[in-house]
Amino acid sequence: MNEVSLLHGYLTIGALLFGIGLIGFLSRRNMIVMFLAVEMMIQGVSVSLVAWGRYHNNWDGQVMVIVMLAVAACEAAIAMALILMVFERSGKLDIAFWQRLREDNQPEYVDRELPPPEEEARQWPQLSPAGVEPEHDPEETAFRTHV
Amino acid sequence: MSPESWLYAGATVLGAVGMWLLLPRPGERMRWVGAAMSVVSLGLILSQVSxxxxxxxxxxxxxxxxxxxxxxAAAVTFRNPVYCAIWFAMMLLGTAGLFMIQGSHFLSVATIVVYAGAILVTLLFVLMLANPRGNAPYDRVSWEGPLSATAGIVLVGMLTMTLGGVLKSKSFAADMPSELIAAQEAQADDQADAAGPVNILTQDHSASLGARMFSAHLVSIEVAGVLLLAALVGAVAIIAHSRAAQPEEAKSAAQVAMQAPSENGRDR
Known part of the structure; x- marks a missing residue:
């Protein structure tokens, strides 16, 4: 296998993952999706590190990725605890809610053309019909002997 | 500009517009057009890899x-955060496959176990606790979609163009073997205690990786362990702090309630 081409391909994939994660972090407003985007950027860097380790034929790239895994796990624990606490206070996962922490001289961000929440079509449970009323024989109903 | 530069520029423009169309925003999104443009851009970029x-x-x-x-791309552009998490899991599987192709089997398994097994499940727990339905208004808008898509894709375009320029140049490929040999010799001198030359594609992959990790990188492992402990204590402290605030108020309210009858009794 051509080692330089392998390195090229992996660095390209790493750059793409990093860039897409950057787009997600900059543009999304849900805190959990922002966290996912950060993890995606970490994955991009991991892919690049493993590729460089393979190219230089040493273990250090992979060891560094293992340390990054540990850091990512710590980050996930702290981020989840913070997000849960923040969610308890505000009741939403919207990062824009926390603009109230801004300085006094900063203008407030006002949502333009915020869409109204979509009302889901309620699907009420329906009982299946327990049975179908049979055809009545008019003669039997008129001359029923046992009633 | 050389033809490659035009190609990268075209891929950047296509990718930026495609990602902008994919990002959530109110109104008609034309997601299929955006997906098609992004895929074409990805194909253009990947076509330059030798x-x-x-x-x-x-x-x-x-x-x-x-x-x-x-x-x-799907993980950052879907509106429902649950779908985002599921696409993120798919991306993790892909990354694990990429690691497997590189011959780093341990990392491939560790990625699936740690990320998909632990982090993603925790994340889904939080998501389900918080907001299982994806119809919140803030999930359906983006901060400055065109600007952020352009920023990310321009970064990708510049990185890939530089990579293509550097890695495809004749000098880099020609210089490589001697440089590699020199690096390997330096490494062999560096780790005189290690038996034999380094080969990361060896059969006993995990054993060699562990030997390297617990000899040359022992301090990093210790630091990672301390970091994990600190994160554990920190997460517990954050949650316990927010929990402790409520009993405090409840206790003071109870004290007020306890004091009120006694005052009444004293009055009597």
Whole structure:
């Protein structure tokens, strides 16, 4: 296998993952999706590190990725605890809610053309019909002997 | 500008517009147009990667790599955060496959176990606790979609263009073997205690990785352990602090309630 081409391909994939994660972090407003985007950027860097380790034929790239895994796990624990606490206070996962922490001289961000929440079509449970009323024989109903 | 530069510029423009169309925003989104433009851009960028020389490896790399990137794009552009998490899991599987192609089997398994097994499940727990339905208004708008899409894709375009320029130049490929040999010799001198030359594609992969990790990188492992402990204590402290605030208020309210009858009794 051509080692330089392998390195090229992996660095390209790493750059793409990093860039897409950057787009997600900059543009999304849900805190959990922002966290996912950060993890995606970490994955991009991991892919690049493993590729460089393979190219230089040493273990250090992979060891560094293992340390990054540990850091990512710590980050996930702290981020989840913070997000849960923040969610308890505000009741939403919207990062824009926390603009109230801004300085006094900063203008407030006002949502333009915020869409109204979509009302889901309620699907009420329906009982299946327990049975179908049979055809009545008019003669039997008129001359029923046992009633 | 050379033809390659035009190609990268076209891929950047296509990718930026495609990602902007994919990002959530109110009104008609034209997501299929955006997806098609992004895929074309990805194809243009991947077409500049020189062939691996081996048909099987090449097709495996293309399939797994494009799965990873497409899942990544889906993970940041879906409106429902649950779908985002599921596409993120797909991206993790793709990354694990990429690691497997590189011969780093341990990392491949560790990625699936740690990320998909632990982090993603925790994340889904939080998501389900918080907001299982994806119809919140803030999930359906983006901060400055065109600007952020342009920023990210321009970064990608510049990185890939530089990579293509550097890695495809004749001097880099020609310089490589001697440099590699020198690096390997330096490494062999560096780790005189290690038996034999380094080969990261060896059969006993995990054993060699562990030997390297617990000899040369022992301090990093210790630091990672301390970091994990600190994160554990920190997470518990954050949650316990927010829990402790409520009993405090409840206790003071109870004290007020206790004091009120006694005052009444004293009055009597």
């Amino acid at each position: 062939a691996l020389g081996d048909m099987l490896s090449q097709s495996m790399f293309i399939v797994i790599g494009s799965t990873t990137v497409i899942s990544a």
